[in-house]
Amino acid sequence: MGDQAGETGTDAARRDLHRGDAGLLGLARRGRRPGDLGALRPDQLRQGPAGPARARQSRRRPRAVSECPGRRGALVKGALELAERAVAAAEGDGVEAVVQAERSGFARFAGSEVHQPTLIENVSLFLRVIRGNRVGTAAGNRVDDEGLRALALRAGEAADAAPEDPDLATLAEASQLPEIEGNDDETAALGPAEQAQLAAAAIEAAGDMPVYGFFTSGTATVAVVTSAGFAGEQTSTDTMALALAATDRVSGYAEQTAWAVRDMDPAAVARQAVELAGRTSNADELAPGSYRAVLGPYAVGEILQYFAFDAFSGLALLEERSYLGGKLGERHFDEKVSIADDALDPRGLPKQFDFEGVPKERVPLVENGVLRGAVWDSVSAARAGDSQRSTGHAAPPALRRWGPLPFALSVAGGEAESVDELIELVGDGIYITRVHYLGVIEPRHGILTGMTRDGTFRIRDGKIAEPLVNLRFTIAVPDMLTEVPGLTRETTLANEAAFYDERFAYGALVPALATARFDVTGNGGPPGI
Secondary structure (H helix, E strand, O other): EEEEEEEOOOOOOOOOHOOOOOOOHHHHHHHOOOOOOOOOOOOHHOOOOHHHHHHHOOOOOOOOOOOOOOHOOOHHHOOHHHHHHHHHHOOEEEEEEEEEEEEEEEEEEOOOEEEEEEEEEEOOOOOOEOOEEEEEEEEEOOOHHHHHHHHHHHHHHHHHHHHOOOOOOOOOOOOOOOOOOOHHHHHOOOOOHHHHHHHHHHHHHHHHOOOEEEEEEEEEEEEEEEEOOOOEEEEEEEEEEEHHHHHHHHEEEEEEEEEHHOOHHHHHHHHHHHHHHHOOOOOOOOEEEEEEEEEOOOHHOOOOOOOOHHHHHHHHHHOOOOOOOOOOOEEOOOOOOEEEOOOOOOOOOOEEOHHHHEEOOOEEEEEOOOOOEEEHHHHHHHHEEEEEEEEEEOOOOHHHHHHHOOEEEEOOOOOEEHHHHHHHHHHOOEEEOOEEEEEEEEEHHHHEEEEEEEEEEEEEOEEEEEEEOOEEEEEOOOOOOOOOOOEOOOOOEEEOOOOOOEEEEEEEHHHHHHEEEEEEEEOOOOOOO
């Protein structure tokens, strides 16, 4: 399985992070926490569609892999047994092992040509050892007995060297796990040839318009075993199609995500991007100011994910960098706004348990505009005391130092039957397809800045009017949610995940949203690449 590749730490693994780590790559490399000034967030780290200048860049170095019966990938099997062997190899008052195994395929296209099909199989192992009130961790990818013994030794040595933890968290015990969907045999069986064919379908649908993007699918298995009695394994599939139709003067964007390939239509994604691009030529600038606006689901998902990672994190609440501080139980948003974290919803990317082995559950965050709560992992819950328990939101091992994160946001839909109905409600304002380059300025007030992209338009007399250049905005998300004229009934799964390192797909189920306040602070360049 390769040479021993590992990390040792007294609190968490410290591997390089990536887009799917929700913008934490820049934070980790700069020593910042979520919400610090200048922090990178999801869209900056996203494996975006390839452009001409990036046509030969690789998501990571491809390597040869072997097929197995059923084409499921040998590394995705036996994860639970591996975790059990790792726990048995370690010595301590408590031991936890987490195995992440994946089989990932990725077909990237640029300039309407599939040029980067890859298939990756990988397994990684994380071990946490508790000795007294000290905790040590280590991570690696050797799965033979010698490798497991070496990993256990390093984790134990890290524990011996660690300071005592006065708020030591308990390990997960045996529990009843919820029944979920989210694992599809047809999706798991997709190989490079099938993935390239699906990418080619998007290219063909785009016609003469240059299109850039990717199609990816994969299988991810997570196994968690603790010396306290928990032993669980979950396997999930996911697939995503992304298309950017663009020339040097126009651009349009669309994406689609599902856990089953039968629900995917890459050709429709490309057609949507092309149709949008065709309306963005000769874009005008817009005077800075506060505007009524309609945000498409991609924009809503991106903005709310940034906001939620600080606002609804139990650790952020303890560290007094959460918007929730001193506001729980109070109404601060429009009564039409209800937000939950729900990893059990089959419309999303379902998960049974978190990376500590705690069962997933639906957690209300906002109910009819009233702030209800945050998400917790065992470490932050132990620190909080007062009988606070984990809600099943421990992040992947590489992200644990950032605390619990709401990876399955779900925003309740409204009464509007279409985006056009929201545009009529707004009357005069702007329409925003998506945003990027977001940064958190002040997490305690939910202030973000970023740019609109690939389809920004003026709204006049309740209809879409002229296209606009990419706009710089600085908003307080609570202000954006204070007066919400409407939301669409239909919700969309906006993918926030990445496909570097261990595969970990997540996203937000969100409607399109109309707001009475969206603050534009400047003009950027025109659409296009």
